[in-house]
Amino acid sequence: MTVSLAGPEIAKQIAERFPEIISEISDQAVVVKSKSLFEVAEYLKSSPELSCDYLNYIAATDYYDYFEIVYQLTSRKHNHSLMLKTRCYDRSQPAVPSVVSLWRGADFQEREIYDLMGITFTGHPNLKRIFLWEGFEGYPLRKDYL
Amino acid sequence: MEIEKLSIYSAIELDKAEGEAIEILKEHSQEPIPDRDRWLGEELQRNILLTTVDTIINWAQRSSLWPAICFPACCAFELIAANASRFDLSRFGMEILRASPRQADLMITAGTLTWKMAPQVRRIYDQMAEPKWVIAMGACGISGGIFRSSYAVVPGYNRIVPVDVYIPGCPPRPEALIYGIRMLHQKISKEHTDIVLPSPTDVVNKGRELLDKAKDLSPF
């Protein structure tokens, strides 16, 4: 049975390595600051107790003040999973570091979020629209579209 | 982790050209194309000389309609099931699903049409040779179906191509599809052919026009 690690537990493991990074701890997930997302993700992938080598999905939600990007990571070796979140408060030019170099499965998913929500992923090798055509105006999944 | 681009055209230029074509088509498709119902008034105007010829030509056309491949989505699998061994479409002469639209005369639009796909469907329709017919299959074909309020869906195929028969259902059963095809057969049997022979001077003038045009194009 895949154990979902609770928020406080993950926070403890991250906090000893990266102090001052965690913004919020809920009982399911940990929210980290978007500037250091890449380092935290790398630590989660390479550390032997966590070793999350499988990225289930990346999803983005538009709460009116901020965008929240959710990553679900699973470790096949230990059979546990955890949820990592980051927030982006800039609505006109949102940008978040990309995790494509850690998990290649994030490639098309990040392009999809760029296409439908407008969030730029810095470091992505090929960030362009994937589902809608070039010349489409607007980002449909935002709450203020149409 | 750099992706080396080895392709010879720049992908972003191709994408931009495609996007422009889609926006142009979207502007021109705000009104539905009216249905082809010329045949409704035809019974009254038949010419006795051509009736037998009409009957034979119509019988030949409706007994061997070859569908063109245009399978976006779920209705495609009911079309394929209609072609399979249980509901056999080959008893109507339609077992050949031609990949090339030049060899087809029927387009069964099986699936939701999005604005991104619309120029391609219009291109396939234009490449089919006359006479040609279109069946709009399923709720998505008639009016956009369950996806009508979406930002990327064309509300019905009759914005892009003129439609002859509409088959409701989501997806329509193969029996419903066969009923729709039979309705199309009845419609075809009521059409008549216009045989218009050009005069000899017209033919010669047209030939001279084409020769002049060809001289401009060739590099030698």
Next chain:
Amino acid sequence: MALKTEPFMLNIGPVHPSTHGVFRMRATLDGEVIVDIEPVFGYLHRGVENLAEERTYTGIIPLTDRLDYLASMSNNLAYVLAVEKLANIKVPERAEYLRVIIAELQRIASHLIAVGAFLNDCGAFFTPFLYMFREREKIVDLFEMVSGQRLLYNYMRIGGLSQDIPPEFLPALEKFVEQMPDFIDEYDRLLAKNEILLARAKGVGILPQEMAIDICASGPVLRASGVQWDIRRADPYSIYDRFEFDIPTGNAGDCYDRYRVRIEEMRQSLRIIKQATKQIPPGEIQAEVPHLIRPPAGEAYAHIEAPKGELGFYLVSDNSIAPYRCHVRAPSLINLTALREIMVGWKIQDAIIIFGSIDITMGEVDR
């Protein structure tokens, strides 16, 4: 005198004679060998995630049918599991058993089309496809008995199923389960050692194990590369921990292995159905759930082993009758990530086979 060649670009367009839907590949070819390939999709993007924010929780179930339209029951199951996790609803036992039976029947139906279309692309023009359709019609008849529809069933509900099975379902199911292994053996006899299939599919389009984990593939694509990861074993949902079944894996990760994994999975599904039909208890079909359900505010993610891979739904609720956000984790989209690597270097006819063996459905890729 050297022969001067230059590469040219071929557009394997959105309309093409294989049945995988509207998928476009821009291939740069040097002769017949592929030098670069770029997949382009979005031709079936209908905005399902956007439409889901305007519909009630029960009203999204017909919308989820149309995602992977060849395995509708699995899509329904994944979505309904996510809502039940969010709202903490317990499903009655009889509904759980019936869900397992129906999900495994759906897996067989979907793999039949996958294998049939793959062989269609290999060149056996329509014969195996028509044979597989003959069996699929039997399964579709069973589903029609249960839900009234042939392709997009809308059968599962939050808390159970929409209606109970009619009395003629179980005898027909037992007859099917008895006859089906013979049909699978018939396909094996004709195809497993066929020289043409071996020449075209063995060693073609190899997806190595590390790359498969790196691109986060799932389903038969991952298992054919040698990774033992099946959600029914690793993170059992519903009542899958009560049944015994094996997980077939390949070792080379080529097209032939993916084909064999699908055939073996069909056999294992029949095994699960046999065990489940012996243990169905009588009882209720749906838990007591309000008509317009309002789950408490929060988020949940539930995933299942759909025929194409790991299908999951991520739902965010704000205690109203419609979800705040509904995201679909589509297995077909993520399995396509390595398409460029495994196709470069092969000829154009191998590209069609490699693409067919990954088995995608465009409704899921584009949503």
